[in-house]
Structure formats: structure tokens, C-alpha cells
Amino acid sequence: MSRTATVRLADGTTVSVSEPDWCTGQHEDDLDLVDLSHDGADTVFLVDTERGPAQLFHAVVTQAPYSTHVEEHRTNVAVHLDNDYYRFRDVAALYTLADQIAEHAVQLRQLARHLDEIHHHGQ
Known part of the structure; x- marks a missing residue:
């Protein structure tokens, strides 16, 4: 972790967080610290159809280091399937x-x- 990002939290304060190298550096403001996550580039799996491209699913490397759910502290891949994210740790x-x-x-x-x-x- 060689970079830091400054994020504005929901309570109006700011916090500087270390970012893993794979993080895109895009962090949503106005969240609680426990909801802050590091996200890599979104990988979208498209197929060509007679009506144009259609998305099968997408996946992203992610980590939520301040989450109240300890298992989300580990880096994982979140795969969006069937209108929900499934985390693969x-x-x-x-x-x-x-x-x-x-x-x-x-x-x-x-x-x-x-x-x-x-x-x-x-x-």
C-alpha cells in the first residue's frame, strides 16, 4: 500500500486511508467508515446477441477494511449474479x-x- 486517499464521511469529517495497489482510487463520499471499500477495476463479461451486447455478469476485486463483518476485511472477488453480489474469498x-x-x-x-x-x- 503506497497511496492514500482522503474520503469525506457521512458525519462531515474526512479520513485518509491507505489504498492497495489494485484499488482504482474511486471512493464514494458521505458513507460511514464501516461502509468504505477498496475496489479494483470492474470486469464485465459481455456476449454479442442479435440485439447487441448483453451482460452476463461482472466481477470486481474488493476489500472493506473497516467493515463490521470481519470476513470482508480480506480481499475478495465480488461477482454480480442474479441481481446480487456473491463474494469469493x-x-x-x-x-x-x-x-x-x-x-x-x-x-x-x-x-x-x-x-x-x-x-x-x-x-
Whole structure:
């Protein structure tokens, strides 16, 4: 942690916090200190569709060092799925998610082959 950021808190005071190197330095003002988080760049997973790009999900490296929830003090990856954020603090769990997404891609390819067969048989 080589940088610091000054953030205005909800009570009108300011606080200087050390930032991890991966933090973008964008901090929301007017929050309570317990709600302050360090966030990396948002990684957005888009796919092209006939109606244009569509977002499957997005993920961000994050840490909330002052949270009342001690587990949020650890750096984690928050993945936005099904209208909510799911935090992956364990590297193995994040690899499992990646493997599951890869398995779904295999199933989608099977559907593509099935559609190709249907089209070739005139149905």
C-alpha cells in the first residue's frame, strides 16, 4: 500500500486511508467508515446477441477494511449474479465458479450442434 486517499464521511469529517495497489482510487463520499471499500477495476463479461451486447455478469476485486463483518476485511472477488453480489474469498471457490461457467459453455455448444442438426434436416 503506497497511496492514500482522503474520503469525506457521512458525519462531515474526512479520513485518509491507505489504498492497495489494485484499488482504482474511486471512493464514494458521505458513507460511514464501516461502509468504505477498496475496489479494483470492474470486469464485465459481455456476449454479442442479435440485439447487441448483453451482460452476463461482472466481477470486481474488493476489500472493506473497516467493515463490521470481519470476513470482508480480506480481499475478495465480488461477482454480480442474479441481481446480487456473491463474494469469493477463497481462491479455490473462484476457480470452481470458473469451472462451472466452462461446463455451461460445453452445454451451450451441445445446443448449438443440436440446432445445426435441426437446420440441416429442414425442421
